[in-house]
Amino acid sequence: MADTIPGGSAGSAREAQAAVYWMGGDPRWQPASTEGPLTRTVHADVCIVGGGFSGLWAAYWIKRLAPDAKVVLLEREFCGSGASGRNGGWVNGWEDSIGTLVSRFGAESAKWLLEASIAGTDAMRAVVAEGGIDCDLAFEGALIAALSYAQLDGLRGLPVAAEAIGRGDLIRELSAEEAQEACGSPRAVGGLLLTKAGSVQPALFVQGLRRLAVEAGVLVYEASPMTTLRRSHPAVVETPAGSVVADQVVLTCGPWLAGLRELRRTLFIIPSHVVASAPAAEALDGLGWRHGRPFADSRTSVHYGQRTGDDRLVFGRGGGRLGYAGRIIPSHFHDPAEITGIVADLHKLLPATSGLPIEWAWGGPVERTQHGSPWVGSLGSHGNVHYGTGYSGNGVCPTQLIGRTLASMALGLDDEYASSPLVSAPPSCLPPEPARSLGARAVRAAINRCEEQADKGLQPDRVSRLVSRGLDFSMPKMPKGLRLPGTSCCERRAD
Numbered sequence: 001m002a003d004t005i006p007g008g009s010a011g012s013a014r015e016a017q018a019a020v021y022w023m024g025g026d027p028r029w030q031p032a033s034t035e036g037p038l039t040r041t042v043h044a045d046v047c048i049v050g051g052g053f054s055g056l057w058a059a060y061w062i063k064r065l066a067p068d069a070k071v072v073l074l075e076r077e078f079c080g081s082g083a084s085g086r087n088g089g090w091v092n093g094w095e096d097s098i099g100t101l102v103s104r105f106g107a108e109s110a111k112w113l114l115e116a117s118i119a120g121t122d123a124m125r126a127v128v129a130e131g132g133i134d135c136d137l138a139f140e141g142a143l144i145a146a147l148s149y150a151q152l153d154g155l156r157g158l159p160v161a162a163e164a165i166g167r168g169d170l171i172r173e174l175s176a177e178e179a180q181e182a183c184g185s186p187r188a189v190g191g192l193l194l195t196k197a198g199s200v201q202p203a204l205f206v207q208g209l210r211r212l213a214v215e216a217g218v219l220v221y222e223a224s225p226m227t228t229l230r231r232s233h234p235a236v237v238e239t240p241a242g243s244v245v246a247d248q249v250v251l252t253c254g255p256w257l258a259g260l261r262e263l264r265r266t267l268f269i270i271p272s273h274v275v276a277s278a279p280a281a282e283a284l285d286g287l288g289w290r291h292g293r294p295f296a297d298s299r300t301s302v303h304y305g306q307r308t309g310d311d312r313l314v315f316g317r318g319g320g321r322l323g324y325a326g327r328i329i330p331s332h333f334h335d336p337a338e339i340t341g342i343v344a345d346l347h348k349l350l351p352a353t354s355g356l357p358i359e360w361a362w363g364g365p366v367e368r369t370q371h372g373s374p375w376v377g378s379l380g381s382h383g384n385v386h387y388g389t390g391y392s393g394n395g396v397c398p399t400q401l402i403g404r405t406l407a408s409m410a411l412g413l414d415d416e417y418a419s420s421p422l423v424s425a426p427p428s429c430l431p432p433e434p435a436r437s438l439g440a441r442a443v444r445a446a447i448n449r450c451e452e453q454a455d456k457g458l459q460p461d462r463v464s465r466l467v468s469r470g471l472d473f474s475m476p477k478m479p480k481g482l483r484l485p486g487t488s489c490c491e492r493r494a495d
């Protein structure tokens, strides 16, 4: 059975180098000399589709576990052209979602998932050291600041949940003074320090993972979008000028996976946008920002940032136009209104930055799920097409775990990764359009109202509070055993 994923030219090398500081502004990032595009038929044990962190980690682990496996990686534009090369560079596991993990999976599985996600930071350290990847990876703990008493209330449960699971060491509570000193915002009323977290220059990390993949013998074809997927055995992945015939396929196309009919109702696509200032070491010293200790507040449309290795302020915000029916639209890569809003938020949050020149501004699409965490599944009746998606804005470190899990599945291993709670059918089902977009718009407006009121120290009104909860679970979870229309098999098969 064939299916297509629409491509589109957003995220091209030219766009990325003109807009994204990590690529256009850091001389250490260089466009790679490439094998691609694919212009013939090749045979492979595993064909990976998508050259972001997920696909490159999957390639890394497959070659570590089975060095002789023939692995081909296809990428629509160039490796890192999606979210992996354009994110905020926060590096953390799931220590900020312990409560959600426990309520979804139970304490025992939550503990496994927490430890496995944190192990991603060690894997990043190891691969950076072994591979000599120059990407400013640094771990000084990450700051989550509460900028209102409502945000502070929302954070109180986290240290308790960490303590309850035996990892109280992962989260330290900060007083108002400590939080203000760490982020420079007079509005901070408290906060948390995620002690094992840090930051990275993401595009350089992708560049390094890509190099390691090529050195390990992976054939990387860029400018080679999958146009058609035949869910046969072997599976066939077609590109405009060639094809890959593969025993196993691993789909790591990030938000673009919403274009697959099986996943159309599981992901909603919204952008996140980022700005980068001119180098400003003195101003950042004054604010208390340290390289390796990224910043976030705790709004739903989260503000986040870091001090780069060359002393720029990188600052971003999640949110923007929803892609109708899971589509990726040009404004996900650049929305002038979002960028204006982010700069205004920055000046409000950190008045001392109002004179800082903003030199770079860009965006990128993020796939979100109702439950806020990724999962790994399989498609087709042959059980040989696997995918991992749904990071919901926290993927820099968790992609390691998903890539490791996909490697186990593609190699048919019967190990703790292949049998982890991350491997499942799509965990939820969104309403069809246009209900989804209309509902999401109403929920987002209510969240914005609640957050604006909370910022002013006011109690959010009842209607907004009620509607804002729709973000989490306005849509019914898919009953067990129910398949999405057009899905022939969502369960993983051993053969």
Ligand SMILES: Cc1cc2nc3c(=O)[nH]c(=O)nc-3n(C[C@H](O)[C@H](O)[C@H](O)COP(=O)(O)OP(=O)(O)OC[C@H]3O[C@@H](n4cnc5c(N)ncnc54)[C@H](O)[C@@H]3O)c2cc1C
Binding pocket: 005, 006, 007, 011, 049, 050, 051, 052, 053, 054, 055, 074, 075, 076, 077, 078, 079, 080, 081, 082, 083, 084, 085, 086, 087, 088, 089, 090, 091, 092, 224, 225, 226, 227, 252, 253, 254, 255, 256, 271, 272, 273, 274, 304, 316, 363, 364, 365, 366, 389, 391, 392, 393, 394, 395, 396, 397, 399
């Ligand atoms: C602006 C922004 C800021 C963010 N900040 C953070 C942060 O600070 N910390 C954090 O943890 N997470 C952050 N995230 C999320 C994080 O970047 C992602 O979760 C992570 O990079 C996902 O990696 P991926 O490999 O799954 O997807 P992607 O990096 O999106 O890679 C998917 C790749 O698949 C390719 N592709 C798509 N369709 C096809 C096709 N048909 N054929 C071939 N290839 C295809 C794409 O071109 C792309 O390169 C942010 C995201 C954005 C956009």
